[in-house]
Amino acid sequence: MCKNRILPFGKTLKSYLKEHGEKRPNVSLYCPDKSCKKRILYKHGRYFRWATTKYQCILIPIYRWYCPICEKTVSLLPNFLVPWARVVTASREAAFNRRRKGISFEKISKSIVSPSIGGISATTIKRWWNRYLAQIGRTSIWVAGRLIHFGEMEDLLRFHSKGVNPTYLDTLEWFYFLLQKYAHYFQFNPSLMGYLSFLNTHLPAELRL
Template sequence: MIIIRYLGKSIKSYLSNYQEVPPCFEGNCPDCDHKLYRHGKYFRSAITKKKITWIPIYRFLCPACGKTFSLLPDFLLPYQIHASAILQRAWTLRFIKKISYAQIQSIISYDETGGISVKTIKRWERFWKQKENDLIDLLNRGLVELSSDSTILYMTKKLSDQQTFLYLLRKLWKILHPDRPYPICGFFPWINQLINKI
């Protein structure tokens, strides 16, 4: 199983902190709530614009139920080799800019990393569509619990699903992180954490 946490803003910062030393993680087992213990690591590739990097992913073991968990940095989505910045760029181009798969491919694909096929972009779109409604529901629930602004739900009726998602995401971010600017250039890592909770 996978646990997703903020472990650095980028692959570079992650490696500078955790290349040889595991993150200090004091979490409990998501299934039985017992303390987790370090249990080795494995390496996986992560693709940024023009570079493929092998990074360590640290594992943790629950001695009570015997399950192992991989601690994944939030800039990587489970089972995806491309960093979230690339996925966010593809999402924005497809759903906000409304451009074709072929145009997206020409914008985000680089020969240095083997390119990105149209099939892969379509697979990302299917993945997003599967999660979209659950994410919108999660954001709505969070805003209903934390906000007294009654116009939020009314405003979203006029928007597409993707516009609704961005609108709700910004609203919830401002409530949960009032002193931090909204990460417009990197909101996919936060989405990744939210998806992990669904």
């Protein structure tokens, strides 16, 4: 069984390849299984997977670690990827932002991945969007909980435009309100990478976007 962690290894695909194309990240990891009592993991090889930007589709190494007690492996993904998507997170977030503005899936698909490297279908963009909307409520609650933990004193739910029976889009706007506050606590500037690459390094696996 393999688990995935997302850590900030290189801000971009290019910088990741420069730093870790042939060199494993220098990190010490503990097994996430509580029964293993924070056993230090062993280095355990690597595998390759595709990462796609607008104009490039490149095989990159993903490094693994192994727990000798539970025999599970942990793969470390750079923060510009998530386990289920080959398109980098910044490009997926750009698609979400354009859809929020009402741009059609067809038009978005033509701007995210160049046809010169195979392009991407409007159906795929729509699938991303539907998954994103379905997930956003649970992720928003997690972010709100962390803000309260940090000492946020405002009534965060009051800023939800429709606290009762909201639509997905209502919750999406609330999510971005929370996200701006959350990023502020870490002095994170989203102008280069967007919010999601940053947030996915914090989120539990089941809430990643």
